[in-house]
Amino acid sequence: MIHIKNHLAAWIALAVLLAVPPVSAVADNVVPPVSASNDSKDNPKWVKGVGDPFAGKQKSLICQGCHGVDGHSTDEMIPKLAGQYEGYIAKQMRNYQAGTRTHEYMNGMASPLSDQDLDDISAYFSNQTRMKGKPSALNKRGQELFLKGNIAKGVMICVYCHGGAGKGLESDIAMYPVIGGQNKAYLIKTLKDFRQDERFNSPSIIMNKIVRSLSDADIEALSDYMSSL
Ligand code: HEC
Ligand code: HEC
Numbered sequence: 001m002i003h004i005k006n007h008l009a010a011w012i013a014l015a016v017l018l019a020v021p022p023v024s025a026v027a028d029n030v031v032p033p034v035s036a037s038n039d040s041k042d043n044p045k046w047v048k049g050v051g052d053p054f055a056g057k058q059k060s061l062i063c064q065g066c067h068g069v070d071g072h073s074t075d076e077m078i079p080k081l082a083g084q085y086e087g088y089i090a091k092q093m094r095n096y097q098a099g100t101r102t103h104e105y106m107n108g109m110a111s112p113l114s115d116q117d118l119d120d121i122s123a124y125f126s127n128q129t130r131m132k133g134k135p136s137a138l139n140k141r142g143q144e145l146f147l148k149g150n151i152a153k154g155v156m157i158c159v160y161c162h163g164g165a166g167k168g169l170e171s172d173i174a175m176y177p178v179i180g181g182q183n184k185a186y187l188i189k190t191l192k193d194f195r196q197d198e199r200f201n202s203p204s205i206i207m208n209k210i211v212r213s214l215s216d217a218d219i220e221a222l223s224d225y226m227s228s229l
Pocket of ligand 1: 063064066067077078081089103110177189190
């Protein structure tokens with residue numbers, strides 16, 4: 001039953017995305033290549049997607065220097081990559097290469113990588129034990145926004161696209177990243193980047209629109225909640 005609901009939510013989300021008119025030159029409508037999906041929330045299997053996770057292990061050592069062992073980053077400002085969707089990681093890397101996402105380190109890190117390297121590294125990280133948050137006191141305000149949004153203010157319900165525990169949708173839709181269990185300071189930063197249009201690489205700038213009317217306190221509460229999942 002849950003599964004059917006998830007699929008329904010995925011289709012609703014997709015319909016919403018497709019219904020949003022394409023916006024200006026900053027819109028990035030490239031849908032990432034869909035890879036074989038992980039069908040377990042916390043323990044992704046070693047699946048063969050677009051890339052080769054075994055080859056990716058060696059190639060990802062430099063990345064692990066910042067993103068933590070196997071992508072379990074303990075630096076609050078550096079996102080965890082462990083158990084993130086392969087298609088999402090690869091898309092971000094291609095966005096850094098193309099300059100449609102910018103960061104002082106990451107554009108330089110991405111630019112020398114071949115398509116094959118990038119797919120292999122993405123496959124490696126996506127097959128690690130999925131990121132998990134530190135248990136903390138329940139942030140009720142954050143939970144409320146996450147589960148119910150604020151329709152009057154145009155804040156869409158996060159769960160529709162990111163899944164109940166923020167682990168994405170357990171189907172082959174790799175475009176919705178895992179956000180549950182991600183580092184809090186990174187979540188705050190990237191949500192503010194979306195709000196200020198400093199990050200504009202989501203399809204049809206959907207994330208920018210969703211967070212537009214969130215206050216700093218809303219973002220703090222949401223990030224606190226998501227990072228605990
Ligand atoms: C010098 C440190 C450093 C190194 C080395 C590094 N990264 Fe990053 N990476 C970062 C930081 C910091 C961010 C957060 C960017 C932001 O705030 O938008 C990031 C962001 C990312 C993201 C976006 C994650 C998301 O959730 O959207 C991906 C994917 C990524 N890095 C992959 C890699 C890969 C693959 C490598 C190796 C080829 C690598 N990184 C090497 C520091 C690093
Ligand atoms: C209609 C679908 C949809 C809804 C609803 C949605 N998101 Fe997203 N979100 C996306 C997509 C697609 C991306 C990936 C953007 C990209 O490719 O760079 C994303 C990316 C993100 C990221 C960046 C993750 C990372 O690792 O950098 C965060 C954080 C996020 N969303 C939080 C939220 C929150 C909080 C809500 C609810 C207030 C929400 N999203 C609602 C579709 C959605």
